[in-house]
Amino acid sequence: xxxxxKKEDVSSQARLGYIETQHGNIETPIFMxxxxxxAVKTLTPQNLLDINAQIILGNTYHLMLRPGMDVIEAAGGLxxxxxxxxxxxxxxxxxxxxxxxxxxxxxxEGVTFRSHIDxxxxxxxxxxxxAIQRTLGSDIVMVFDQCSPCPxxxxxxxxxxxxxxxxxxxxxxxxxxxxxxLFAIVQGGTYADLRIQCAKELASLDFEGFAIGGLSVGExxxxxxxxxxxxxxxxxxxxxxxxxxxxxPRNIIEAVKRGVDMFDCVMPTRNARNGxxxxxxxxxxxxAGKYRKDFTPLDPELDCYTSQFSKAYIRxxxxxxxITGLTLVTIQNLAFYLDFMxxxxxxxxxxxxxxxxxxxxxxxxx
Amino acid sequence: xxxxxKKEDVSSQARLGYIETQHGNIETPIFMxxxxxxAVKTLTPQNLLDINAQIILGNTYHLMLRPGMDVIEAAGGLxxxxxxxxxxxxxxxxxxxxxxxxxxxxxxEGVTFRSHIDxxxxxxxxxxxxAIQRTLGSDIVMVFDQCSPCPxxxxxxxxxxxxxxxxxxxxxxxxxxxxxxLFAIVQGGTYADLRIQCAKELASLDFEGFAIGGLSVGExxxxxxxxxxxxxxxxxxxxxxxxxxxxxPRNIIEAVKRGVDMFDCVMPTRNARNGxxxxxxxxxxxxAGKYRKDFTPLDPELDCYTSQFSKAYIRxxxxxxxITGLTLVTIQNLAFYLDFMxxxxxxxxxxxxxxxxxxxxxxxxx
Numbered sequence: 001x002x003x004x005x006k007k008e009d010v011s012s013q014a015r016l017g018y019i020e021t022q023h024g025n026i027e028t029p030i031f032m033x034x035x036x037x038x039a040v041k042t043l044t045p046q047n048l049l050d051i052n053a054q055i056i057l058g059n060t061y062h063l064m065l066r067p068g069m070d071v072i073e074a075a076g077g078l079x080x081x082x083x084x085x086x087x088x089x090x091x092x093x094x095x096x097x098x099x100x101x102x103x104x105x106x107x108x109e110g111v112t113f114r115s116h117i118d119x120x121x122x123x124x125x126x127x128x129x130x131a132i133q134r135t136l137g138s139d140i141v142m143v144f145d146q147c148s149p150c151p152x153x154x155x156x157x158x159x160x161x162x163x164x165x166x167x168x169x170x171x172x173x174x175x176x177x178x179x180x181x182l183f184a185i186v187q188g189g190t191y192a193d194l195r196i197q198c199a200k201e202l203a204s205l206d207f208e209g210f211a212i213g214g215l216s217v218g219e220x221x222x223x224x225x226x227x228x229x230x231x232x233x234x235x236x237x238x239x240x241x242x243x244x245x246x247x248x249p250r251n252i253i254e255a256v257k258r259g260v261d262m263f264d265c266v267m268p269t270r271n272a273r274n275g276x277x278x279x280x281x282x283x284x285x286x287x288a289g290k291y292r293k294d295f296t297p298l299d300p301e302l303d304c305y306t307s308q309f310s311k312a313y314i315r316x317x318x319x320x321x322x323i324t325g326l327t328l329v330t331i332q333n334l335a336f337y338l339d340f341m342x343x344x345x346x347x348x349x350x351x352x353x354x355x356x357x358x359x360x361x362x363x364x365x366x
Numbered sequence: 367x368x369x370x371x372k373k374e375d376v377s378s379q380a381r382l383g384y385i386e387t388q389h390g391n392i393e394t395p396i397f398m399x400x401x402x403x404x405a406v407k408t409l410t411p412q413n414l415l416d417i418n419a420q421i422i423l424g425n426t427y428h429l430m431l432r433p434g435m436d437v438i439e440a441a442g443g444l445x446x447x448x449x450x451x452x453x454x455x456x457x458x459x460x461x462x463x464x465x466x467x468x469x470x471x472x473x474x475e476g477v478t479f480r481s482h483i484d485x486x487x488x489x490x491x492x493x494x495x496x497a498i499q500r501t502l503g504s505d506i507v508m509v510f511d512q513c514s515p516c517p518x519x520x521x522x523x524x525x526x527x528x529x530x531x532x533x534x535x536x537x538x539x540x541x542x543x544x545x546x547x548l549f550a551i552v553q554g555g556t557y558a559d560l561r562i563q564c565a566k567e568l569a570s571l572d573f574e575g576f577a578i579g580g581l582s583v584g585e586x587x588x589x590x591x592x593x594x595x596x597x598x599x600x601x602x603x604x605x606x607x608x609x610x611x612x613x614x615p616r617n618i619i620e621a622v623k624r625g626v627d628m629f630d631c632v633m634p635t636r637n638a639r640n641g642x643x644x645x646x647x648x649x650x651x652x653x654a655g656k657y658r659k660d661f662t663p664l665d666p667e668l669d670c671y672t673s674q675f676s677k678a679y680i681r682x683x684x685x686x687x688x689i690t691g692l693t694l695v696t697i698q699n700l701a702f703y704l705d706f707m708x709x710x711x712x713x714x715x716x717x718x719x720x721x722x723x724x725x726x727x728x729x730x731x732x
Contacts, residue, residue, distance in 0.1 A: 038679070038683070044693060045674075067658070067685075071659055071682070074659045081679055082679060293437055305412065312437060312447070313441075313447055313448060316433040316447075322403055322404075322407065323407060323689055324407070324408065324409060328410065
């Protein structure tokens with residue numbers, strides 16, 4: 001994998017970059033749609049190509065439970081299994097193990113847990129996570145880490161961090177496939193000194209990219225921005241930075257302003273299924289009665305497949321529980337997120353990032 | 367609307383035809399995907415274009431309840447509302463009023479009923495049904511009829527038939543839009559004499575096509591085939607014939623063999639959502655454990671978007687309740703139905719209909 005830093009914004013930490021992987025190239029800053037269980041919910045891979053998704057996410061925890069790694073291995077990896085030939089990033093399973101499963105026991109070797117589906121007992125540690133992601137064949141592999149909840153006492157964050165740093169080294173020493181690239185994850189909760197310590201230590205090691213994890217877990221947005229500010233100076237400039245699980249357009253542009261390159265979040269897909277559309281005019285609650293006879297498109301400033309349909313039609317589909325409605329709003333939301341990132345990249349090129357930032361803050365105040 | 371009878375099979379009643387409408391042309395025999403509430407379930411109009419659906423159905427009863435006719439009227443009709451520019455056939459609402467709603471009262475003027483959604487009271491008679499379908503702007507409009515259940519005593523079928531014939535004449539006298547075409551419906555339950563009487567009377571009137579209704583409502587398939595045999599000689603050869611709500615590939619080919627040109631059924635779409643695929647190799651219960659590591663396509667003899675995915679992947683999607691799986695199987699099933707109709711038409715051209723009939727009977731015994 002090759003990361004090229006093409007341009008740095010004059011008035012902020014915003015960066016324009018380019019990642020080359022064996023499965024294709026990625027322009028940064030980028031948003032990565034989430035395909036938890038080998039599908040971006042309600043969409044086909046063709047829908048993702050149509051909106052020019054450059055990279056998507058898969059989730060180790062969900063895929064190890066179902067279909068199970070023997071199936072993915074027999075399929076020849078996740079790209080082949082789900083018929084997606086562009087880049088894939090997989091997470092390590094750490095976050096889900098701590099947030100979704102019935103935890104049995106954490107040791108320095110890893111975590112024993114029970115599946116949230118059927119109670120089956122599993123063990124996942126750094127070696128197991130690497131083995132799974134090796135089988136998945138993702139282009140970007142995330143280290144196995146322990147996320148601290150928020151709030152969390154400092155001594156507990158310290159303990160989790162010490163364990164995480166040990167695990168990250170183990171992951172780094174694991175033999176992945178030749179085309180795979182390992183990203184480190186900076187943890188440390190909301191403690192600036194721990195974040196800095198972690199970032200420094202990881203930066204000294206040989207990783208292909210650096211993620212900031214354990215944020216967007218309930219802390220105020222300002223605290224998240226502060227943590228990025230604290231960490232950023234200690235991350236190598238020549239490697240991509242990824243803020244995990246974030247967020248709103250406002251969250252994203254605040255992070256880009258602070259030097260982050262990559263993002264993923266279930267918000268555009270999940271909110272679509274609740275009837276909330278992201279548009280260039282702000283959020284639209286498409287089920288609202290006022291759209292009953294509104295035959296204008298959901299987003300007159302966006303050109304995507306959903307633009308062919310009226311608000312009245314999409315509202316009708318959601319009101320009568322037609323799945324087609326979920327698909328159309330999901331296309332809208334991801335197309336908007338990707339168009340937003342494209343406009344953001346263009347603003348760095350045009351040296352109008354500050355104006356663009358103001359525009360987004362006006363449309364998406366939070 | 368222009369119907370051209372292009373060829374008649376030498377060894378059966380099967381016919382090859384061509385319908386020209388203002389919204390496009392239809393090759394017969396044809397299968398029409400059902401888009402009850404202004405959407406073919408789980409699909410976008412683009413998916414329907416990709417599988418070359420030539421005409422789809424909309425349902426008067428469902429659309430009058432939601433979104434309501436004021437919305438469709440404001441949209442400029444159903445084509446515009448749902449962004450489907452090819453032909454649409456709408457039913458009259460009769461079948462659903464009798465099968466879905468809380469019936470209040472049937473008179474010679476029509477039916478008072480309560481919505482199955484929220485209990486709102488409505489009145490639907492021949493004039494109301496025509497007014498609604500005029501607003502929908504469908505290319506093919508169905509007369510308002512009273513369906514008899516099965517079994518039903520002869521005197522009750524006679525009474526329903528008398529009322530239906532009166533209603534059909536009223537519908538015929540209604541002033542539809544210039545591009546719209548009215549189809550009559552032959553009723554009469556499973557009583558051959560009533561069916562013949564009805565067919566003869568309707569054939570003497572000026573309709574653009576003739577449907578056979580009130581079948582596939584629980585009677586044995588043989589009885590349905592018998593009723594088609596009984597009715598067919600009394601239908602004008604130069605007009606298309608439509609068997610409503612039918613059915614399996616076997617049902618369809620039996621009806622084509624008996625001179626029917628048009629079909630609709632929820633089976634391919636509904637069964638898709640239950641995990642049953644229609645393929646050139648027969649029905650496939652795609653959730654079955656034996657497909658867990660089967661990386662062959664669902665139907666190696668069919669070329670559609672779903673052919674890009676493996677049985678193992680589709681099985682996984684259905685097992686984890688990913689909507690994408692429902693979409694992929696729905697595409698498969700409708701693509702198969704349309705490919706089946708195309709092959710059927712080709713067999714009439716090639717004068718190999720009997721061989722094709724034998725092949726279908728072997729794959730779809732029922």
